[in-house]
Amino acid sequence: xxxxxxxxxxxxxxxxxxxxxxxxxxxxxxxxxxxxxxxxxxxxxxxxxxxxxxxxxxxxxxxxxxxxxxxxxxxxxxxxxxxxxxxxxxxxxxxxxxxxxxxxxxxxxxxxxxxxxxxxxxxxxxxxxxxxxxxxxxxxxxxxxxxx
Amino acid sequence: xxxxxxxxxxxxxxxxxxxxxxxxxxxxxxxxxxxxxxxxxxxxxxxxxxxxxxxxxxxxxxxxxxxxxxxxxxxxxxxxxxxxxxxxxxxxxxxxxxxxxxxxxxxxxxxxxxxxxxxxxxxxxxxxxxxxxxxxxxxxxxxxxxxxxxxxxxxxxxxxxxxxxxxxxxxxxxxxxxxxxxxxxxxxxxxxxxxxxxxxxxxxxxxxxxxxxxxxxxxxxxxxxxxxxxxxxxxxxxxxxxxxxxxxxxxxxxxxxxxxxxxxxxxxxxxxxxxxxxxxxxxxxxxxxxxxxxxxxxxxxxxxxxxxxxxxxxxxxxxxxxxxxxxxxxxxxxxxxxxxxxxxxxxxxxxxxxxxxxxxxxxxxxxxxxxxxxxxxxxxxxxxxxxxxxxxxxxxxxxxxxxxxxxxxxxxxxxxxxxxxxxxxxxxxxxxxxxxxxxxxxxxxxxxxxxxxxxxxxxxxxxxxxxxxxxxxxxxxxxxxxxxxxxxxxxxxxxxxxxxxxxxxxxxxxxxxxxxxxxxxxxxxxxxxxxxxxxxxxxxxxxxxxxxxxxxxxxxxxxxxxxxxxxxxxxxxxxxxxxxxxxxxxxxxxxxxxxxxxxxxxxxxxxxxxxxxxxxxxxxxxxxxxx
Numbered sequence: 001x002x003x004x005x006x007x008x009x010x011x012x013x014x015x016x017x018x019x020x021x022x023x024x025x026x027x028x029x030x031x032x033x034x035x036x037x038x039x040x041x042x043x044x045x046x047x048x049x050x051x052x053x054x055x056x057x058x059x060x061x062x063x064x065x066x067x068x069x070x071x072x073x074x075x076x077x078x079x080x081x082x083x084x085x086x087x088x089x090x091x092x093x094x095x096x097x098x099x100x101x102x103x104x105x106x107x108x109x110x111x112x113x114x115x116x117x118x119x120x121x122x123x124x125x126x127x128x129x130x131x132x133x134x135x136x137x138x139x140x141x142x143x144x145x146x147x148x
Numbered sequence: 149x150x151x152x153x154x155x156x157x158x159x160x161x162x163x164x165x166x167x168x169x170x171x172x173x174x175x176x177x178x179x180x181x182x183x184x185x186x187x188x189x190x191x192x193x194x195x196x197x198x199x200x201x202x203x204x205x206x207x208x209x210x211x212x213x214x215x216x217x218x219x220x221x222x223x224x225x226x227x228x229x230x231x232x233x234x235x236x237x238x239x240x241x242x243x244x245x246x247x248x249x250x251x252x253x254x255x256x257x258x259x260x261x262x263x264x265x266x267x268x269x270x271x272x273x274x275x276x277x278x279x280x281x282x283x284x285x286x287x288x289x290x291x292x293x294x295x296x297x298x299x300x301x302x303x304x305x306x307x308x309x310x311x312x313x314x315x316x317x318x319x320x321x322x323x324x325x326x327x328x329x330x331x332x333x334x335x336x337x338x339x340x341x342x343x344x345x346x347x348x349x350x351x352x353x354x355x356x357x358x359x360x361x362x363x364x365x366x367x368x369x370x371x372x373x374x375x376x377x378x379x380x381x382x383x384x385x386x387x388x389x390x391x392x393x394x395x396x397x398x399x400x401x402x403x404x405x406x407x408x409x410x411x412x413x414x415x416x417x418x419x420x421x422x423x424x425x426x427x428x429x430x431x432x433x434x435x436x437x438x439x440x441x442x443x444x445x446x447x448x449x450x451x452x453x454x455x456x457x458x459x460x461x462x463x464x465x466x467x468x469x470x471x472x473x474x475x476x477x478x479x480x481x482x483x484x485x486x487x488x489x490x491x492x493x494x495x496x497x498x499x500x501x502x503x504x505x506x507x508x509x510x511x512x513x514x515x516x517x518x519x520x521x522x523x524x525x526x527x528x529x530x531x532x533x534x535x536x537x538x539x540x541x542x543x544x545x546x547x548x549x550x551x552x553x554x555x556x557x558x559x560x561x562x563x564x565x566x567x568x569x570x571x572x573x574x575x576x577x578x579x580x581x582x583x584x585x586x587x588x589x590x591x592x593x594x595x596x597x598x599x600x601x602x603x604x605x606x607x608x609x610x611x612x613x614x615x616x617x618x619x620x621x622x623x624x625x626x627x628x629x630x631x632x633x634x635x636x637x638x639x640x641x642x643x644x645x646x647x648x649x650x651x652x653x654x655x656x657x658x659x660x661x662x663x664x665x666x667x668x669x670x671x672x673x674x675x676x677x678x679x680x681x682x683x684x685x686x687x688x689x690x691x692x693x694x695x696x697x698x699x700x701x702x703x704x705x706x707x708x709x710x711x712x713x714x715x716x717x718x719x720x721x722x723x724x725x726x727x728x729x730x731x732x733x734x735x736x737x738x739x740x741x742x743x744x745x746x747x748x749x750x751x752x753x754x755x756x757x758x759x760x761x762x763x764x765x766x767x768x769x770x771x772x773x774x775x
Contacts, residue, residue: 018374
């Protein structure tokens with residue numbers, strides 16, 4: 001009798017566990033929509049957006065045979081980079097998109113610079129001593145140190 | 149792409165399966181334990197092949213052929229040894245006639261449906277973040293890109309100080325596995341990184357179910373599998389390209405080899421395999437180094453008192469082999485770990501800091517009940533089958549699984565106590581993932597404790613004819629249910645699609661463009677707030693769609709005029725207030741292809757509240773496309 005009771009208890013409680021697991025899984029399915037459809041607005045995933053934004057400059061870096069470390073300038077001066085969470089994120093995402101070159105925020109010591117401006121900026125804000133070698137749009141430019 | 153992805157997966161799986169077979173107790177026919185050997189082989193194979201690929205990247209700019217050659221050589225040596233073994237004697241042939249396993253068949257149906265649902269969710273989660281979430285792209289995929297794109301120069305590049313933020317000291321099982329897939333496929337497609345991650349998730353579920361079935365029967369095994377599949381964080385994270393799910397696989401594998409070891413007390417292959425799993429855990433994440441020590445202690449506890457040291461030596465042998473790439477990487481390539489280089493011994497006073505203890509305990513409690521992202525946390529229900537002296541259902545080796553989990557948790561606790569980082573941030577950032585690492589092994593322990601050991605379980609007996617008919621009928625019902633579930637899932641809209649409107653038999657997708665906040669739902673309604681100027685894109689499925697009418701509800705934060713233009717022509721203009729109004733625009737005549745429906749407003753957006761981070765909202769669209 002006791003064995004039957006314990007068997008029934010086990011079956012009932014394990015059944016309950018199974019039902020609860022299914023409930024949680026169905027809820028997860030409800031809250032996990034299918035991947036986005038292609039849209040002129042572009043993907044909402046920021047990593048994917050940056051991948052596409054940097055695709056042109058990545059190819060240019062490869063075609064020019066640039067390797068090792070190159071400079072990076074973002075929308076804030078290098079001295080303020082670490083204090084600005086948005087700028088840090090932009091720098092990390094640029095690094096991910098452009099690996100295997102290593103982006104150096106202390107850009108002035110490099111011959112080449114990746115400029116990552118979130119909006120078009122006037123020429124006077126460009127780092128002095130560099131010229132735009134190629135403009136890829138969307139604020140992405142490849143800069144080259146001018147000959148002294 | 150599928151073929152190029154399948155080749156490295158099958159290759160590493162075969163390699164791992166051969167190694168597991170070589171470690172399996174020799175007197176047992178491996179065929180009878182194939183359900184357990186295959187998931188073990190999947191994870192161990194991915195781990196070993198990643199180590200071989202890592203070695204190949206150090207010597208060649210084209211590591212794929214060298215890695216493939218090394219894998220073939222290892223497989224040939226192990227295969228030759230297996231071939232030379234005497235024929236197994238412990239196999240069990242079909243015996244007797246079994247009853248129709250009603251409970252098992254029903255539960256297996258539920259498990260199958262749950263597995264299907266989990267696959268859909270995992271694929272969708274991968275589609276939303278193709279490169280994974282933060283650590284996925286910023287650490288694991290970034291390191292994989294250096295291995296794949298930089299040739300033999302990658303160690304020097306990854307060690308440059310500018311990349312210190314990406315934790316270049318982290319072990320390379322996941323990056324090397326991903327880079328290996330890319331190298332074989334010839335392309336660094338994001339889907340292949342997600343595939344590596346997902347394979348470990350699938351392997352973890354398979355291993356949990358197969359090991360529990362061996363020790364406690366199929367009911368406990370299937371329920372245990374359902375508990376894991378019913379953990380939303382596990383399912384959505386499985387494809388997220390982090391190293392936590394792979395680590396959870398190796399923790400579970402170490403626990404499984406420990407729990408099954410009393411069945412073959414003289415076999416030295418099992419402790420060797422436990423050592424390999426612990427070593428591969430250390431090759432996966434730094435936390436795995438802790439497991440390498442703790443799994444050894446758990447083995448000693450599980451087999452105490454024993455006169456022979458040979459199992460422990462076998463464990464250490466397996467561990468030493470799997471630790472080879474870790475040792476080389478840590479000593480020859482990687483910079484010092486941030487936790488270690490902070491000289492934790494200098495901070496021993498933190499051990500006595502009660503405020504830190506309180507913070508850690510409260511975080512363990514908080515995240516312990518929520519880490520699975522459950523809609524309803526399952527802990528109360530999970531406790532019900534354990535009522536009574538459940539510990540009597542566990543033998544000493546199985547109890548050692550609890551020791552393994554407990555000591556690992558204690559180790560994590562100690563790391564938090566000594567961390568040089570801000571403790572609150574460190575807990576907030578990492579604890580849920582550490583708990584996830586231990587969750588499959590915890591479910592395994594729970595499943596063992598719910599049911600008494602079943603000796604001599606034999607599933608190979610013949611089923612009577614009537615039972616076969618029942619099983620076939622159940623299979624057909626399952627197919628129908630799966631079809632229904634997939635149809636329902638297919639009706640869900642992507643995040644950036646507001647509606648699919650029928651226009652005289654032609655479908656027109658209403659796609660979200662710029663200027664909108666995330667979709668919100670509540671009370672059976674779906675809406676999106678506009679930031680002001682915002683665009684919807686209308687995408688007819690046909691080249692010549694008939695005119696159609698777009699219906700939606702609209703309300704505004706503050707009174708304003710809203711104008712809608714289709715291709716520059718005003719198609720609607722009206723005053724909108726706080727009260728929701730139902731409007732319709734049309735009939736709209738669409739050209740082929742995407743057409744913008746641009747909204748503008750005369751008043752600026754208004755802050756929704758005075759709290760920090762409040763959004764500036766203009767107007768919201770409700771129920772777009774509803775009839």
